[in-house]
Amino acid sequence: MLRPARSVSALASLASVLLLAACATESTPSSAGSSSPATSADACAASTLRLVTPGTLTIGTDKPAYPPYFVDDTPTNGKGFESAVAYAVAARMGFTKDQVKWTVVPFDSSYAPGEKKFDFDINQISITDKRKAAVDFSTPYFTVPQAVLTLNTSKFANATSIADLKDAKLGAQVGTTSLAFINNTIAPTQQAQVFNDTAGAKSSLSNGTLDAIVVDLPTAFYISAAEIDGSKVVGQFAVDPSADTWGLLFGKGSTLVGCANQALAQLASSGDLAKITAQWLSTDVKVPVLQ
């Protein structure tokens, strides 16, 4: 899972749309194949779907819901990248705005066994093979690179390569692919610090306990632009397709996955998804890619 943010490079969003389109065409028929010969419009009619609350699409996300994925911690306002994506998917699945209900799903409980209290959960959750053993994911709706954020005054502010960061005291949020990235790719000499949320990581960065934090790129932009004065995004890293794509999370064996994938594919091909991405995650900042 990855958390809070702003702009992402045009390249990244373009890549996400392309990847999404590719995945959608590949997997939609197979994931829907078990229940019906093909995911036809009829099979996905809103009235025939098996939902937690009949007639209502129940969508989960954590609280607080961070910008720029949600705005004002209010998923129902349709503002913010993920709120907008959720409503767009709902609309494609045949639900009006009134028929969408939001419910609070802490990240740690999203993968609990047993009945889910949501139809799908949207919470910056990275799709990985291990996680697929416990839950089902939609095709990706976003692909996001990891980025390093530090203070302008830090001796790592001018790092130009991954190797330059080896001796930094790094921090990340628990459960994020950012943490896995630190351990697997940067492999710092000092053990990374891990926080419940980005708030903890931000405190430790601004009070000098940490040299830098690793977060997803939109979050990095958001923090440097709106939250920590005198901080900067040192660089981003090459996208890892096995860890850096976000998907909608469903209970294992949910019958909705195929229909949601179909909705996402339509959003990608119509260009709506790219529009939503451009609207909420600004694309005008260039950040060097660290190797």
Added chain:
Amino acid sequence: MTHVAATGASAAPYRDPERQSFLRRRAVRNRTVASVSMVVFLVVLAVAVTSSPGWPAVQKSFFDPTAFRESMPDIWSAFWLNVRMFLVAEPLILVLGLLIALARGLRAPMWAPLRVLAAVWTDVFRGIPTLLLILLFGFGIPALRIKGLTNEPVVWGTVALVVSYSAYVAEVYRAGIDSVHPGQRAAARSLGLSDGQTSRFVVLPQAVRNVVPPLLNDFISLQKDTALVSVLGPIEALRAAQIYASDTFNYTSYVAAAVLFISLTIPMARYTDWLLARQRRRKAAGGSW
């Protein structure tokens, strides 16, 4: 211990053989009934849990042997941090708690400020959630940017634990001091011991012996609360478990962490029991009845 011994039998010169065999038979029957009822209880519980419709899913999420094996090495090495925090915090808490309890018990008027300070300390730090103390010390003090002061989160987290637990432990000591009969103090004074000597040689030895079990109880609680320090960033056992769980969407790693915590608390609980039993024996041997 057989039933015969339990009733004491007070070394009776004559034992009725009929009664002896009755008691033996009854002891056997009691043990049989206890064993059967225990087995039945466990079987019913196991069947009820494992036959429930969601058991396979729960088993896979919480009791997956593969996940247990995979997550254990990281949790084990992170657990060492819990142990170190605990080992450093415990002696400090014992000393600080005792000092606070003693300060509260000072009678001379000139010690009024110390007495008040001790009372305020226990009131305030016992009332504040430990988590807030840890956040306050761990994020707040480094943010002051005082030269020469460490900003190591583990250090400040441990300090917060010491502050919080010293308040609890001071009250435990105070209860122990109050439990010593006033006559003991009066007797000591009448023998010519000073106030300080009375405390040192008469009151405290008895008081501390009386509160060893509740003190150990607090320390078991402390062992688990070391996990709270993870909010500051350090990776201890519970955090390592959480990292594995959120990585794989499998909660088994928490069970692995629990096994480690339990393996520390159970010996401690048995040690407490043993101390208590010894204390009882000694009191009895002292001829108090």
